Amino acid sequence: MIHENTKMVDLIHRNYVLITVFSRFGISLGFGDKTIQQVCEEKNINIRFFLEIINSFLDHDYFPQEQLKSFPIKLIVDYLTITHQYYLGKTIPEIEEIISGEKGICYENKEHNYLLNNFFQEYKKELITHITREDELVFPYALQVEECFLQHKSTDTLFEKYGNYSIGHYLQAHDNIEEKLFDLKNIIIKYLPPPKNPELCYQVIVLLFNLEKDMNDHSRIEEKVFVPKVSMMEKVILNKNKK
Amino acid sequence: MRLINYLVITESYIYRTGLRFLLEELDSTGKIYFSDDISQIGKSNADFLFIDPRITTRDILEQEIHTVKNDNGTILVGLINHEKEANLFPTGLFQFFLDLSGSKSEITRSLNEITRNSLPSGKRNAREEKLSVREKTILRYVALGHTNREIAEKLFISMHTVITHRKNITRKLGIKTVSGLTVYAILNHLIEMNDAG
Numbered sequence: 202m203i204h205e206n207t208k209m210v211d212l213i214h215r216n217y218v219l220i221t222v223f224s225r226f227g228i229s230l231g232f233g234d235k236t237i238q239q240v241c242e243e244k245n246i247n248i249r250f251f252l253e254i255i256n257s258f259l260d261h262d263y264f265p266q267e268q269l270k271s272f273p274i275k276l277i278v279d280y281l282t283i284t285h286q287y288y289l290g291k292t293i294p295e296i297e298e299i300i301s302g303e304k305g306i307c308y309e310n311k312e313h314n315y316l317l318n319n320f321f322q323e324y325k326k327e328l329i330t331h332i333t334r335e336d337e338l339v340f341p342y343a344l345q346v347e348e349c350f351l352q353h354k355s356t357d358t359l360f361e362k363y364g365n366y367s368i369g370h371y372l373q374a375h376d377n378i379e380e381k382l383f384d385l386k387n388i389i390i391k392y393l394p395p396p397k398n399p400e401l402c403y404q405v406i407v408l409l410f411n412l413e414k415d416m417n418d419h420s421r422i423e424e425k426v427f428v429p430k431v432s433m434m435e436k437v438i439l440n441k442n443k444k
Numbered sequence: 445m446r447l448i449n450y451l452v453i454t455e456s457y458i459y460r461t462g463l464r465f466l467l468e469e470l471d472s473t474g475k476i477y478f479s480d481d482i483s484q485i486g487k488s489n490a491d492f493l494f495i496d497p498r499i500t501t502r503d504i505l506e507q508e509i510h511t512v513k514n515d516n517g518t519i520l521v522g523l524i525n526h527e528k529e530a531n532l533f534p535t536g537l538f539q540f541f542l543d544l545s546g547s548k549s550e551i552t553r554s555l556n557e558i559t560r561n562s563l564p565s566g567k568r569n570a571r572e573e574k575l576s577v578r579e580k581t582i583l584r585y586v587a588l589g590h591t592n593r594e595i596a597e598k599l600f601i602s603m604h605t606v607i608t609h610r611k612n613i614t615r616k617l618g619i620k621t622v623s624g625l626t627v628y629a630i631l632n633h634l635i636e637m638n639d640a641g
Contacts, residue, residue, distance in 0.1 A: 312630075312637060313631075315637075316627050316630060316631070316637075317627075320623060320624070320627055323623055380620040380621050380624075381621050381623070381624070383618075383620055384619050384620055384621050384623075384624030384627075385624075387617075387618045387619055387624070388619070388624060388627055388628070391618065392627070392628055392631050392632075393631065
């Protein structure tokens with residue numbers, strides 16, 4: 202278990218992937234011997250929230266649902282939004298460069314390049330649609346639900362703006378993005394022949410596995426923390442409205 | 445030929461993480477569920493139940509186990525820490541014991557013996573991946589953009605059969621989406637690039 206007195210440098214030695222999680226909190230390098238507490242204070246980060254994210258990231262069997270649910274939705278939404286930006290601004294372009302770029306993977310048979318590129322572009326399009334929907338509809342909706350909940354506001358504007366939308370719809374729409382990514386890996390690993398520049402393939406496979414793992418952690422937070430929390434508040438404000 | 449599912453009943457974090465780690469290394473492993481509630485054993489449809497006997501009293505344990513015994517061929521494995529502990533239980537309560545005190549290769553060997561010998565023959569060789577002629581036909585239709593209903597009508601089979609075939613295709617190939625299957629079909633000359641739906 203990670204606690205506030207753990208040194209930042211020890212965390213990274215334990216699992217270097219955490220560097221990307223840190224960056225989402227606006228934490229960069231050069232820690233010296235600073236502990237989590239010191240860094241969080243400096244950067245004005247909610248340390249309880251930071252610890253829960255780190256712990257659930259490191260250990261999938263650790264999931265302190267109740268505690269995480271006690272944080273304001275804004276914190277969770279901010280974290281999820283920044284993660285989205287990271288996927289679209291960094292991870293996906295990196296992968297795209299290797300798959301579709303001029304100096305990218307090159308197969309003997311041009312048809313193979315076409316198939317791979319085509320499949321990837323489809324995946325990218327779906328991912329963008331999915332993320333945009335969350336950023337533009339689901340998150341603002343959740344924030345407004347929380348506002349109604351905390352300030353005992355009437356739900357009129359909520360209904361005006363979002364109609365009969367509820368967070369339940371969101372779960373239904375949590376679609377086959379993960380499946381496409383899974384397929385993309387297998388197409389490269391199992392079914393396409395080795396390309397002329399296999400080292401690029403190795404590189405992209407590592408990126409795809411990292412992305413997949415990161416997205417699994419991301420969806421875990423969405424499904425186990427974000428959705429139940431919003432759904433709980435929805436119930437309360439809807440009941441009030443009936444009375 | 446489907447994969448094997450497990451339910452592990454224990455409170456121990458060490459048992460859980462350890463068993464998850466070892467089971468995930470076996471080729472034939474499907475889903476692994478965990479619970480700390482002994483009454484789950486009656487409700488589970490896992491192929492194997494791994495039970496930590498310390499989870500409850502002896503009486504409740506025997507009672508609960510007797511409720512599952514008669515039905516669906518679920519196999520019960522007792523988790524123990526020393527081979528002598530196996531003698532503490534009445535014969536037949538568990539079909540197998542798994543001694544968790546050994547080295548990695550010892551425990552893996554026991555796991556393999558338990559899972560391999562006790563499965564109906566259909567479930568062995570979980571890694572045979574070649575598509576049958578029928579599956580290839582269906583895959584071709586899927587890649588051409590036909591829906592399950594259309595395929596069922598064309599081949600004079602039920603929707604249910606089409607869905608079962610599609611599940612098997614996905615499992616064998618490791619490809620889940622229609623566009624992924626289309627790529628596979630083109631690469632393996634089941635359809636032409638220009639035909640893709």
